[in-house]
Amino acid sequence: MYAIGERINGMFKSVAAAINDGNPEPIQQLAREQLAAGADCLDVNVGPAAADAVAAMEWLVKTVREVTDAALAIDTTKPEVMRKGLALAGPGSVVNSTKGQQEQLDIFIPMAVEYQASLIALTIDENGIPRDANGRCEIALRVVAAAMEKGLEPDRLLIDGVILPVNVTQPTPGHVLETIRNVKLLSDPAPKTVLGLSNVSQGTAQRALVNRTYLVMALAAGLDAAILDVLDSDLIDAMITSELLMDQAVYCDDFLKAYRSRAT
Amino acid sequence: MSFEMPIEKWASAVNAVTIGATAADGGTRTSVVTVGGDTALPFLSFEGKSPNRPAIALEVLDVPPSEWPAPMAEAVGDVCQDTGAWACKCVEEFGADLICLRLVGAHPDQGNRSAEECAQTVKSVLSAVGVPLIIWGCGQADKDNEIIPRCSEVAAGENCLLGSATQDNYKTITAACMADGHKLITEAPLDINIQKQVNILVTDMGIDPSRIIMYQATGGLGYGMEYAYSIMERTRLAALAADRMLSMPLLAQVGADCWKAKEARTSEEVAPEWGPVAERGVVWEATTATCFLHGGTHIFVMWHPGAAALLRKTIDGLMSEEG
Numbered sequence: 001m002y003a004i005g006e007r008i009n010g011m012f013k014s015v016a017a018a019i020n021d022g023n024p025e026p027i028q029q030l031a032r033e034q035l036a037a038g039a040d041c042l043d044v045n046v047g048p049a050a051a052d053a054v055a056a057m058e059w060l061v062k063t064v065r066e067v068t069d070a071a072l073a074i075d076t077t078k079p080e081v082m083r084k085g086l087a088l089a090g091p092g093s094v095v096n097s098t099k100g101q102q103e104q105l106d107i108f109i110p111m112a113v114e115y116q117a118s119l120i121a122l123t124i125d126e127n128g129i130p131r132d133a134n135g136r137c138e139i140a141l142r143v144v145a146a147a148m149e150k151g152l153e154p155d156r157l158l159i160d161g162v163i164l165p166v167n168v169t170q171p172t173p174g175h176v177l178e179t180i181r182n183v184k185l186l187s188d189p190a191p192k193t194v195l196g197l198s199n200v201s202q203g204t205a206q207r208a209l210v211n212r213t214y215l216v217m218a219l220a221a222g223l224d225a226a227i228l229d230v231l232d233s234d235l236i237d238a239m240i241t242s243e244l245l246m247d248q249a250v251y252c253d254d255f256l257k258a259y260r261s262r263a264t
Numbered sequence: 265m266s267f268e269m270p271i272e273k274w275a276s277a278v279n280a281v282t283i284g285a286t287a288a289d290g291g292t293r294t295s296v297v298t299v300g301g302d303t304a305l306p307f308l309s310f311e312g313k314s315p316n317r318p319a320i321a322l323e324v325l326d327v328p329p330s331e332w333p334a335p336m337a338e339a340v341g342d343v344c345q346d347t348g349a350w351a352c353k354c355v356e357e358f359g360a361d362l363i364c365l366r367l368v369g370a371h372p373d374q375g376n377r378s379a380e381e382c383a384q385t386v387k388s389v390l391s392a393v394g395v396p397l398i399i400w401g402c403g404q405a406d407k408d409n410e411i412i413p414r415c416s417e418v419a420a421g422e423n424c425l426l427g428s429a430t431q432d433n434y435k436t437i438t439a440a441c442m443a444d445g446h447k448l449i450t451e452a453p454l455d456i457n458i459q460k461q462v463n464i465l466v467t468d469m470g471i472d473p474s475r476i477i478m479y480q481a482t483g484g485l486g487y488g489m490e491y492a493y494s495i496m497e498r499t500r501l502a503a504l505a506a507d508r509m510l511s512m513p514l515l516a517q518v519g520a521d522c523w524k525a526k527e528a529r530t531s532e533e534v535a536p537e538w539g540p541v542a543e544r545g546v547v548w549e550a551t552t553a554t555c556f557l558h559g560g561t562h563i564f565v566m567w568h569p570g571a572a573a574l575l576r577k578t579i580d581g582l583m584s585e586e587g
Contacts, residue, residue, distance in 0.1 A: 250502050250510060252460035258509045261467070 001239055002041065002225035004073050004094070005034030006198060008064065010047015010056075019046060019056050024063040031064045037230040038240075038260060041094060042068075044085065045075035053081045061088040073120070073227070079107050091116035096227070097160065100125040100139035105146045118156040119147070120194055123179065129162050133178035136161050137186070140179070144186050154187045158194040158225055165202040166210060173200060173214060180221040192224040212238045219243070272311055276506035278302040278562075279474050280316060281513050283362065283447055284396025285423035290445075293422060294394030297361050299477075299562035300513035305500060306560045307582045317583050318557060320572050321362035321398055321565045322354035323519055326377065326385040327369035333529045335545050339569050347385055348392035355393045358569035359576065362425075364398040365389050370411050371402035379414035386415045390422060398565065400427040400449075401437075409436040416440035425449060425515075425563075428479055431462050438466045441475070449515060451479045454488065456495050456502075456510070463509045476512040477563065484521035484552040492516075496559030516556045519567025522549040550574035557582070 007030045010016045018026040031042055044064060050056035057076065064072060065088065073094035074085030086093050097120035098108035105121075112119040121143040123129070123136035130136050140159045147157050161179035164172045176195070184190040195218055201210035212235050215226060219242040230236055240259045243249050252258055280301035285291025297319045304312025328345050329336070343349045347365070354360040367382045369375040386399060399415055401408030413436060416426060420443075427449035429437050434450070441448040450466055452459035459478055467473055478499070482492040502510040522528055527538065528545030538544060549571035553564050557578060566572040 250460055250498070250507060251457045252464060252509070253457075254461060254464045257468075258460060258464055258507075261464070261508060 001219060001223065001243065002192075002194075003039050003230055003236070003239070004041045004043050004096075004194075004225060004227040005030075005037075005039035005230045006043050006196075006227050007034055007229065007231065008042055008060070009045040009075065010049060011045070012047075016047050016049050019050060019060060022059065024066065027060065027063045028067045031067050031070075034230050035068060035070055037233065038236050039070070039230045041071040041073050043073040043075045043096060043227055044089075046081070053078060054084050057081045057085045058088060061085050065089070074117075079111070082108070083111060086111065086115035086117055093117040094158070095119045097122050098143075100143055102142075102146070105143060109147055109150045109152050112156070113151050118158055118192075119152060120158045120160050121147075122160045122162050124162055129164070131175075133161075133175045133182060136175065136179040137182045140183050140191070141186050144191055147191075148187070153189070154191045155189050157191040159183045159191050160194045160196060163195055163197070163200045163214075165204065166200055166214075167204050168202075173217075177217060177221045180218060180223050184222055193222065194225040194227065195223060197226045197228040208232055208234060211235055215239060216242050219246070269310060272304070274303060274312060274504035276504055276511065277312075278500065278503045278513055278560075279476075279511050281447060281474065281477060283398075283423060283425045283477075285421060285445075289423070291422045292390065292394075293396055295361075295396070296423070297396050297563075302500070302503075302560070304504070305497075306558055307585065309585050314583075316562075318561065318579055319361040319563050320359075320576060320579075321364040321563060322358055322360040322569065322572060323364040323366055323517075323565050323567055324350045324354060324389070325369070326365065326367045326382060327375055330374075333523055333541075333545055334531075335542050336523065336567060338542075348388040351389045352392045354569075355395050358572060360395060360572070362396045362398055362563070363389060363393055364400060364565045366400045367402050367411060367415070369402070370407055371404050372407060374402070376407075377411075379411045382411040383414045383418045387418050390419060396424065397422065398425040398427065398449075398563075405430075405433040409433065412437050413440045416444045416446060419446070420444035423447065425477060427451065429462060429466050431458055431465065434462060434466050435469065438469045438471055442469075442471050447475050447477060449477050449479050450512075451481060453481045454483065454492060454495060455480075456498055459495075459499070460507075460509045463512065467509070473508060473512060477515050478510075478512045479515045479517070482516050482518070482521050482556070484518065484525055485548055485555070486525060486527060487521070489552055489555055493555055493559040496556065496561060500560040513562035514560055515563040515565065516553070516561045517565045518549055518553045518556065519565060519571070522552050522571075523567055546570040546574070550578075554578050 046056035072089040073096040075096040123139040161176035201207040278300040282298040284293040284296035302314045351363045369377040425447045428451035450462040528548045553575045
């Protein structure tokens with residue numbers, strides 16, 4: 001699974017403070033820790049508080065780039081912030097994210113092509129979040145068609161089935177699993193699937209357990225990538241073990257260590 | 265309608281590993297051997313490259329062989345009484361790319377030669393030939409832990425390949441390899457899971473994965489060859505999928521496996537329907553090696569020069585398509 005570390009996000013108070021103060025150390029520390037914990041990619045989000053989001057993204061990407069060449073997921077809904085982040089992060093980045101309505105696809109798909117990035121597309125459109133898996137797949141199909149038309153290969157497209165907190169809407173985790181399975185049938189090669197995992201446990205009393213259990217279920221359904229808290233080592237252990245049980249890695253007694261040594 | 269060849273895209277490659285060091289690199293070898301670096305399944309040149317030719321080692325022993333099959337005695341001759349001269353013949357007459365020196369005489373039941381005696385043998389082979397050396401212990405863990413550090417020391421800087429680290433006995437040999445600048449063989453009993461585990465154990469000690477060659481205790485034709493092949497194939501697939509702990513090149517001890525087989529040894533008087541014994545073992549060994557070549561083996565430790573010659577011919581043919 002392609003693990004995108006979620007922690008460099010202005011929604012966290014310490015990150016917001018670092019951005020506000022122009023203090024690189026906490027950001028660079030989070031970058032190093034998340035990569036050491038198994039992240040393949042780092043999400044970067046300036047958060048809602050930044051007065052000048054473009055300047056904040058510029059500072060944030062440059063700050064992270066001082067310590068790593070790892071892929072970055074530029075996390076914003078604003079095209080000008082996205083463009084700034086992609087330009088500074090370089091090829092192999094992830095556009096996080098576009099929604100499914102045409103006017104957004106017209107902006108973000110060409111941007112992903114231009115900067116040689118992958119694209120996360122949320123199954124949300126002008127009518128909001130669909131109530132079931134069919135609605136989600138309809139949007140995904142439109143996104144796949146638009147991506148093909150504009151020259152973005154399906155395997156650089158990541159469909160996000162939009163998970164909601166389980167204590168808000170309990171049928172949604174099941175709908176998203178069905179979406180993950182069905183999205184694979186939309187094209188050949190199939191688009192990838194991704195989840196903003198931590199959302200499933202928002203506001204619950206057992207956040208880590210809910211995240212961990214749902215990640216395992218989603219991986220079994222064929223999930224390819226997740227934006228998640230890679231610093232939760234139980235969560236990453238569960239991910240590694242799931243891949244092992246699905247024959248995606250060769251077993252050995254120290255299989256957790258083997259996975260974690262892969263990049264060093 | 266045009267046909268489009270289905271091409272697999274792989275994420276990674278087998279490590280390339282060099283054995284032997286010339287004067288330029290602090291050794292005294294006149295040639296070195298580099299294996300691995302493959303970016304596809306064996307010899308699928310339309311999907312990737314096998315940039316380095318598989319290598320053939322011939323095996324010599326530190327003591328005159330006992331219970332040798334007649335075709336072996338005939339092919340090698342009296343020179344087997346002297347390890348250095350025997351190694352020399354393997355290179356000059358039989359064209360070996362490497363010499364595999366197996367220190368069987370150190371085994372407590374087969375002569376119990378001392379570490380110092382073994383080290384002298386290593387030195388004599390190093391001075392007799394210019395090709396790189398594989399140095400293998402006697403297979404008895406405690407004794408190997410005595411002799412390998414000394415043999416490693418006298419060959420320091422020669423970038424030899426030392427065997428072998430196992431799940432239960434890996435620390436001494438790994439430390440010796442690291443101290444004296446050698447490459448390491450990690451061994452598993454025909455078990456990919458244990459192979460990966462041994463690789464983790466030795467790399468945990470600090471040896472770089474790019475200094476390891478893997479050896480699965482193989483079986484020859486009729487004795488588990490297919491199973492060995494399937495493990496080789498699975499190992500290659502793991503390497504191409506970027507499993508760092510299974511990305512090392514593979515070695516096979518084809519000679520030792522094949523000449524154990526009754527089909528290779530039994531005389532014509534006992535089994536006339538099996539055909540001439542002079543050819544049987546050679547073909548047994550060459551057939552097994554050819555199978556392992558397609559499985560992805562990089563270094564072949566062979567016994568019979570005739571089998572080695574047949575293998576070399578097969579490699580020539582396959583590598584000519586690599587371009």
